[in-house]
Amino acid sequence: MEPIVLRRASKSYGDRTVLKDISLTFPPDATTAIIGPSGSGKSTLLQLMNGLIRPDDGEILVLGKEIDYDSLPSLRKQIGYAVQGTGLFPHLTVEQNITLLAVLANQSDGEIARRISELMTLVNLPTDYRDKYPHQLSGGEQQRVGLCRAMMLDPRIFLLDEPFAALDPITRAEIHAEFLKLQEIAARTMVLVTHDLREAMKLADRIVILNEGQIEQVGRPQDIMRQPASHFVKKFVHLQLHDEIRT
Amino acid sequence: MALGIHPERTPIRVASKPFNESYILAEIMAQLLETRGYSVERRLGLGATMISYEALKNDEIDVYPEYSGTIQEAIFRLKGRRSFSSLQDFLSKQTKLELLPSFGFENTYVLAARADLAKEKKLHAISDLVGQTGIRYGLTHEYLQRGDGWPALAAHYGLSANPVGMEHSLSYKAIAEGQIDVLDAYSTDAEILKYDLVLLRDDKGFFPHYLAAPFVRQGVPADVKKVLGELAGTLSEKEMQRLNALVISEGKTFAEAAEDFLQSQKALSSPKARPADSKWVTLARKTGDHLRLTLVALVLATLVALPLGIITYLKPSVANPVLYSTGLLQTVPSLALLAFMIAPFGTGTRPALIALTLYALLPILRNTYTALNSIDPVLKKVSVGMGLTTWQRLRYIELPLGAPTILAGIRTAAVITVGTATLAAFIGAGGLGEYIQTGLALNDPQLIMWGAVPAALLAFAMEFGFEALEKLLVPRHLLQRRNG
Numbered sequence: 001m002e003p004i005v006l007r008r009a010s011k012s013y014g015d016r017t018v019l020k021d022i023s024l025t026f027p028p029d030a031t032t033a034i035i036g037p038s039g040s041g042k043s044t045l046l047q048l049m050n051g052l053i054r055p056d057d058g059e060i061l062v063l064g065k066e067i068d069y070d071s072l073p074s075l076r077k078q079i080g081y082a083v084q085g086t087g088l089f090p091h092l093t094v095e096q097n098i099t100l101l102a103v104l105a106n107q108s109d110g111e112i113a114r115r116i117s118e119l120m121t122l123v124n125l126p127t128d129y130r131d132k133y134p135h136q137l138s139g140g141e142q143q144r145v146g147l148c149r150a151m152m153l154d155p156r157i158f159l160l161d162e163p164f165a166a167l168d169p170i171t172r173a174e175i176h177a178e179f180l181k182l183q184e185i186a187a188r189t190m191v192l193v194t195h196d197l198r199e200a201m202k203l204a205d206r207i208v209i210l211n212e213g214q215i216e217q218v219g220r221p222q223d224i225m226r227q228p229a230s231h232f233v234k235k236f237v238h239l240q241l242h243d244e245i246r247t
Numbered sequence: 248m249a250l251g252i253h254p255e256r257t258p259i260r261v262a263s264k265p266f267n268e269s270y271i272l273a274e275i276m277a278q279l280l281e282t283r284g285y286s287v288e289r290r291l292g293l294g295a296t297m298i299s300y301e302a303l304k305n306d307e308i309d310v311y312p313e314y315s316g317t318i319q320e321a322i323f324r325l326k327g328r329r330s331f332s333s334l335q336d337f338l339s340k341q342t343k344l345e346l347l348p349s350f351g352f353e354n355t356y357v358l359a360a361r362a363d364l365a366k367e368k369k370l371h372a373i374s375d376l377v378g379q380t381g382i383r384y385g386l387t388h389e390y391l392q393r394g395d396g397w398p399a400l401a402a403h404y405g406l407s408a409n410p411v412g413m414e415h416s417l418s419y420k421a422i423a424e425g426q427i428d429v430l431d432a433y434s435t436d437a438e439i440l441k442y443d444l445v446l447l448r449d450d451k452g453f454f455p456h457y458l459a460a461p462f463v464r465q466g467v468p469a470d471v472k473k474v475l476g477e478l479a480g481t482l483s484e485k486e487m488q489r490l491n492a493l494v495i496s497e498g499k500t501f502a503e504a505a506e507d508f509l510q511s512q513k514a515l516s517s518p519k520a521r522p523a524d525s526k527w528v529t530l531a532r533k534t535g536d537h538l539r540l541t542l543v544a545l546v547l548a549t550l551v552a553l554p555l556g557i558i559t560y561l562k563p564s565v566a567n568p569v570l571y572s573t574g575l576l577q578t579v580p581s582l583a584l585l586a587f588m589i590a591p592f593g594t595g596t597r598p599a600l601i602a603l604t605l606y607a608l609l610p611i612l613r614n615t616y617t618a619l620n621s622i623d624p625v626l627k628k629v630s631v632g633m634g635l636t637t638w639q640r641l642r643y644i645e646l647p648l649g650a651p652t653i654l655a656g657i658r659t660a661a662v663i664t665v666g667t668a669t670l671a672a673f674i675g676a677g678g679l680g681e682y683i684q685t686g687l688a689l690n691d692p693q694l695i696m697w698g699a700v701p702a703a704l705l706a707f708a709m710e711f712g713f714e715a716l717e718k719l720l721v722p723r724h725l726l727q728r729r730n731g
Binding site: 075083085100133150 | 631643
């Protein structure tokens with residue numbers, strides 16, 4: 001069963017069309033990157049999948065069912081959500097941030113303690129960071145905490161909205177490595193929105209290229225490189241990958 | 248039967264208006280009743296005629312000293328000249344109230360002028376004022392508003408002038424310093440002698456008689472009325488002036504003046520009244536009352552405004568109506584609000600608390616609304632996106648994040664309420680406002696300070712208390728970020 005299916009989804013704001021007639025499926029337990037220039041609608045597309053945005057037309061099926069807009073919280077608790085800038089709650093400690101959903105789900109203390117320990121080790125965060133506050137951590141550390149938080153309830157689906165964009169290149173490279181490791185250990189359905197084609201190439205099994213609300217191409221990274229489907233894709237790839245430092 | 252306590256009886260509630268003579272007459276009635284064995288509850292200093300009348304009508308008090316002219320013209324607006332007995336008749340038949348026989352003196356409105364001016368312009372009667380230019384009138388606010396007050400007087404005599412409204416006790420100061428020329432006075436005022444003023448005769452017979460008498464509810468027991476009736480005809484105008492002067496010029500308390508009078512009347516004399524509490528005990532008691540009023544009102548206001556603020560956040564469509572109408576409450580003059588409260592709620596603590604709570608709503612409401620709407624949109628998006636329900640978001644994310652601002656709103660409300668609570672005295676709810684009110688009535692700045700200074704200290708205490716509370720409830724880094 002495909003975890004996420006979009007059928008002819010459209011969204012406009014006033015007379016500005018953001019997404020036009022999008023039909024997409026996402027392969028289970030694999031990483032799909034959604035990429036495109038700013039204003040292409042990629043963030044909107046992502047937010048259709050957890051109901052933060054409602055489409056004007058079309059259907060969206062998550063985990064086999066159409067989204068029930070009257071019980072979004074229970075759907076969302078099955079989806080891990082991470083955003084740019086992490087959105088860690090400043091008034092809660094690292095531990096409280098990560099375990100919030102588990103506490104609300106009335107899991108036992110032992111279970112919670114075990115899980116957070118497991119997660120922090122997985123992302124290389126020292127466990128004695130638990131009592132620190134977000135503002136005491138570096139950007140990279142905060143992003144890792146954000147990932148732990150998203151993973152706490154062990155969701156099958158993750159929606160990631162440019163989560164690594166604000167990191168410096170070195171930290172980003174480290175996190176990329178951890179991301180790939182995590183997928184290797186226990187693969188999940190990942191939908192990653194990014195503006196960085198190199199990142200997409202590195203992390204994703206499949207890439208969706210979006211431009212002005214429409215799909216330009218869907219395919220594996222090597223296919224996109226070798227057989228660009230349109231002039232736009234060709235230019236886009238060229239700009240992103242061959243924008244080297246002038247020597 | 249003469250000297251015995253009646254334990255099964257509820258206390259007789261004796262009230263007064265907030266001026267010298269009213270306090271003294273009320274004390275005389277109260278002490279007389281007490282020596283006859285009744286227990287008395289004093290509700291002195293009710294803010295205005297309308298407040299004391301409404302309190303009597305609504306069975307909140309049993310008796311207070313009133314004047315026949317005030318009953319006829321200000322309260323019931325009756326046409327024509329009524330004799331005292333026809334007024335008593337009217338009250339017995341058409342209301343549930345009763346006017347007992349007069350104490351024996353009249354305290355009527357007079358216009359008084361500076362002696363030197365009166366000599367210069369040959370002013371002996373009110374008619375002599377007609378046609379004069381440049382005469383500055385300083386009249387009490389109540390007099391300017393009353394149907395039987397300035398507007399009618401000016402019309403009756405053909406006077407044209409623009410009087411300035413002022414507090415009665417302040418107008419004497421003003422005339423002494425030459426800032427005004429004519430003021431409205433009461434014929435038994437001690438200040439008339441003190442400031443060397445000339446009373447202008449009411450030669451066109453404008454003013455009705457103002458005989459002072461106990462104004463009671465018909466429902467008051469007959470034996471109580473009989474005791475009060477013993478005061479009939481015992482006080483002459485001169486005697487009342489003397490008693491007034493005891494307080495104003497010689498610094499005696501109202502209770503002492505009343506005692507002086509009762510002692511001088513052999514037929515009414517009583518054993519020495521019980522000693523009053525020391526100054527400091529009274530201060531402690533009033534401060535305690537004040538603090539209690541403030542805190543209860545604050546808690547009530549928080550219990551109402553906090554949920555209301557959350558509702559305006561969850562349903563933005565109601566935000567404006569709710570915020571505007573709460574703001575509107577702030578603009579209602581406090582004394583007016585208190586007067587409106589009497590009919591439904593009576594006098595004393597209940598209406599005072601309701602008024603104080605209403606005034607404390609806006610800062611809390613507005614701060615709650617602002618706090619919740621100022622949350623970082625990224626945080627809001629994440630908390631929604633990760634699947635927290637509305638209640639979970641409020642409880643774990645939004646309210647904690649908004650706590651500094653919300654606490655600041657409650658803090659503001661606390662300080663405001665300490666100040667507004669001084670008005671509670673005007674409706675008989677006690678507190679530090681009683682010093683201020685009596686001080687105003689007696690033109691005694693020191694007495695005013697006894698109320699104002701502790702109130703200011705209470706406000707400081709509130710500030711410190713809230714600062715400590717903030718440190719306790721909010722993680723330090725959130726406070727610092729706000730202030731730094």
